[in-house]
Amino acid sequence: MHEYSITESMLSLALEKANEASASRITRINLVVGELSGVVSECVQFYFDFLAKDTIASGAKLNFEMKPTQVRCHKCDNVFTPEDGNWACPKCHEAGIEIVSGRECHMESIEVE
Amino acid sequence: MTVKVIKVGEDILGANEEKARANKKRLDKHGVLTIDIMSSPGAGKTSLIMSTIKHMRDKARIAVIEGDVASSVDADKISEMGIPVVQINTGGGCHLDANMVENALNSLPLEDTDLLLIENVGNLICPNAFILGEDRRVMISSMPEGDDKPYKYPAMFADSDVVLLNKIDLQPHLDFDTEGFKKAVTGLNADVIIFPVSCKTGEGMEAWFGWLESAVKGKKNR
Numbered sequence: 001m002h003e004y005s006i007t008e009s010m011l012s013l014a015l016e017k018a019n020e021a022s023a024s025r026i027t028r029i030n031l032v033v034g035e036l037s038g039v040v041s042e043c044v045q046f047y048f049d050f051l052a053k054d055t056i057a058s059g060a061k062l063n064f065e066m067k068p069t070q071v072r073c074h075k076c077d078n079v080f081t082p083e084d085g086n087w088a089c090p091k092c093h094e095a096g097i098e099i100v101s102g103r104e105c106h107m108e109s110i111e112v113e
Numbered sequence: 114m115t116v117k118v119i120k121v122g123e124d125i126l127g128a129n130e131e132k133a134r135a136n137k138k139r140l141d142k143h144g145v146l147t148i149d150i151m152s153s154p155g156a157g158k159t160s161l162i163m164s165t166i167k168h169m170r171d172k173a174r175i176a177v178i179e180g181d182v183a184s185s186v187d188a189d190k191i192s193e194m195g196i197p198v199v200q201i202n203t204g205g206g207c208h209l210d211a212n213m214v215e216n217a218l219n220s221l222p223l224e225d226t227d228l229l230l231i232e233n234v235g236n237l238i239c240p241n242a243f244i245l246g247e248d249r250r251v252m253i254s255s256m257p258e259g260d261d262k263p264y265k266y267p268a269m270f271a272d273s274d275v276v277l278l279n280k281i282d283l284q285p286h287l288d289f290d291t292e293g294f295k296k297a298v299t300g301l302n303a304d305v306i307i308f309p310v311s312c313k314t315g316e317g318m319e320a321w322f323g324w325l326e327s328a329v330k331g332k333k334n335r
Contacts, residue, residue: 002207002239010125021119031125036268038238069267074303085264087300095300099271105242107121 003043006105010044011051014110018056023112026057030111034067034104041066069102129243132211136218136246143223145176146332147231148325149245151269152253154235157279159187160312161253162230166194168322173227173329178217180209180234187232197221208240209233215246228329237266241273249328255279260290263297271301275308277321282311 010031018026033039041064052058072079073089074096080089088095124130140147150158159179166175177198179188188200199217201209214231221229231247233240241250252273254262257280263270270276276298278291295307306324310317 002242005206005208005210005243006125009128013121013123013125013127017119017121021117023117023119027116037242038268082264085261087264087267087297095296096303097300098303099267099301103268105126106124109121110119111116112119113116 002038003040004047006039007044007047007051010107011048011055011057013107014057014060015055017110018112021112024056025113026060026110027113028061028063028111029057030063030065030108032065032067032104032106032108034102035069036099036102037105039105065108067101067104070100071097072100073097126242129211132215133244133246136211136215137248139218140223140229140246140248141335143226144333144335145223145226145229146249146329147229147245147247149231149233149240149247149250150253151233151237151240151250151273152235152255153237153258156235156253156255156258157277157312158232158235158253159190161277161279162232163190163194164312164315164318165230165322165325166191166196168318169228169325170194170196172326174225175228175230176221176223176226178209178214178221178229178231180213180232182206182234197226203234207234207236207238208243209245210243211245227333228325237262237269241269248332249274251275251277253277253279254294256281256283256287256289260294260297263294263301267301270298270305273302273305275306275321275324278307278309279312281309281316282314 014029045062068081075094076092078089078091152158177191179200183202185200188198191198199220201213250273308321
């Protein structure tokens, strides 16, 4: 259900932008989605096909650019991707980190006719 | 037909965020400290709210928004305590959003409220992605869930201002590494405050009440 509301918001944003540009059809929507956003692209596509029916976005292709999780170590500034659930810095082994990438959930652009 | 690319560069949840800012403004106007309480199902959100009401009701005027997939069991319990409460049934939705909260605010006496407790839907994945207009986010993680939860649901822990480690009365029966848990949580979120508590026995609750009381005062004196 998480993806349902995300898809609804995404579709309404795309339709708004297409309308502003007086476009007659949306052919592609380019999205950037981080691993930590909890958004499953297959689910979004599934809901999109259902929700976009009877709109100018019907049949549009969704393109997902997936962003991996990246964190920065507070102590040594090393930027790394946690692996196997290990969030400690592989360089200095400190546990203090901040998430720098992986939470993205935005629309980069739309392609219209 | 020529294909034209339109740059958007906007957050997909931008509409929710806009609505949340409007909710926040409305709550700020009335000086209502608003807390979004998030956790997995069964971690103790309703128990926390009920014991907080019992302890705080003479010190602050409290209202509650109850978010649940279905039923009004929790709202009924709170209503019996004589506290203004609105039940939101998300009808399968796994989180509250700013629009649902906006509607709920219309049914609450905001001018006579100091503290609004919002019980989010029990879920560790997405409630943190939807801001509601809250001042603070409080997460409950209970000992039976295990000490590995911070690394399984990092975004939720990273976004919380307070983490209540609940059900500490069960510690003797569990292999729960409290120090390891605290280290993991503060590793993800250096500014977080962790209160080990038991809503059942009351152990550790004074620290939580103290934090909440000063936050209510801080909001009033802004």
